[in-house]
Amino acid sequence: MSKKHPVIAITGSSGAGTTSVKNAFKHIFKRLRINPTVIEGDSYHRYDRVQMREEIKKALQERRHFSHFSPEANLLDELENLFKQYGENGTGRLRHYIHSLAEEAHFKQPVGTCTEWEPIPASDLLFYEGLHGAVKTDTVDVARYADLLIGVVPIVNLEWIQKIHRDTAERGYNRDEVAETILRRMYDYVNVITPQFSRTDINFQRVPTVDTSNPFTARDVPNADESFVVIRFKDMRKFNTDFPYLLSMLHDSFMSRRNTIVVPGGKMGLAMEIIFMPIIEKMMEARNEARNN
Numbered sequence: 001m002s003k004k005h006p007v008i009a010i011t012g013s014s015g016a017g018t019t020s021v022k023n024a025f026k027h028i029f030k031r032l033r034i035n036p037t038v039i040e041g042d043s044y045h046r047y048d049r050v051q052m053r054e055e056i057k058k059a060l061q062e063r064r065h066f067s068h069f070s071p072e073a074n075l076l077d078e079l080e081n082l083f084k085q086y087g088e089n090g091t092g093r094l095r096h097y098i099h100s101l102a103e104e105a106h107f108k109q110p111v112g113t114c115t116e117w118e119p120i121p122a123s124d125l126l127f128y129e130g131l132h133g134a135v136k137t138d139t140v141d142v143a144r145y146a147d148l149l150i151g152v153v154p155i156v157n158l159e160w161i162q163k164i165h166r167d168t169a170e171r172g173y174n175r176d177e178v179a180e181t182i183l184r185r186m187y188d189y190v191n192v193i194t195p196q197f198s199r200t201d202i203n204f205q206r207v208p209t210v211d212t213s214n215p216f217t218a219r220d221v222p223n224a225d226e227s228f229v230v231i232r233f234k235d236m237r238k239f240n241t242d243f244p245y246l247l248s249m250l251h252d253s254f255m256s257r258r259n260t261i262v263v264p265g266g267k268m269g270l271a272m273e274i275i276f277m278p279i280i281e282k283m284m285e286a287r288n289e290a291r292n293n
Contacts, residue, residue, distance in 0.1 A: 002087035003290040006125040006283050007145060009133030012152035013193045021152055022129050024272035028280055037123040041130010042097035044075045049112025069188035076140045083145035086126045093117045134196035143199045151200035158208050160215040179216055205230040227265035239279050249274050
């Protein structure tokens with residue numbers, strides 16, 4: 001962990017909705033005039049899309065658990081080293097994963113591949129969003145090098161609905177293919193993804209108030225007004241969380257436990273900005289003070 005070079009990590013599985021948190025931080029960074037280095041977790045995949053398909057086929061033949069969630073499918077040692085190196089001196093290296101045809105045209109290489117590694121530019125902090133921001137295995141501990149860990153984890157049926165709709169609408173898969181992917185990833189979801197949410201500082205869990213009992217037949221994704229967001233703080237003392245202030249600012253919110261506040265789904269973005277703005281301000285104050293000494 002570092003005062004001079006802070007590291008913030010958002011972790012959540014595919015379809016969890018980490019983009020909502022990323023957008024809230026974009027607003028905060030703009031207001032505070034912070035220049036972040038943004039890291040996407042996909043850029044730490046070990047294999048490109050074609051290679052990954054072959055590795056999955058091989059694992060199925062050998063009756064092994066293997067998915068994008070698996071430690072062996074990702075360069076977790078590189079990710080751990082990035083967090084550590086950035087925290088120590090603000091340096092490191094990054095690359096970009098090509099998601100779309102627009103990015104393919106921009107970077108002049110195929111969708112599903114990664115660009116070459118390049119040095120990180122000078123920045124105020126490191127901001128990671130992906131699958132493994134708080135991961136810990138027998139050989140790596142990414143979580144210990146982060147100054148702020150955030151989990152985004154909707155209840156599992158809602159997560160599956162979001163993934164099914166995204167992958168069928170935007171990525172060309174059919175529902176059976178997405179269901180197969182969900183099943184193949186289940187072992188790693190339980191053993192790699194879920195444990196991270198016990199290490200995160202703050203978790204955001206969206207809970208729908210409509211029937212999601214069969215996510216594989218859901219016609220649409222429950223919207224923000226059809227849900228609540230459960231926000232859990234691991235250690236209230238770490239950030240001096242002011243719950244009375246949060247309750248006064250977030251209409252219709254309430255406390256469900258001593259470290260947990262529940263807010264209407266439509267106020268999730270607002271809640272994130274109210275919670276994280278003072279945390280980032282203090283982080284930047286400590287950074288400036290440390291750099292000036």
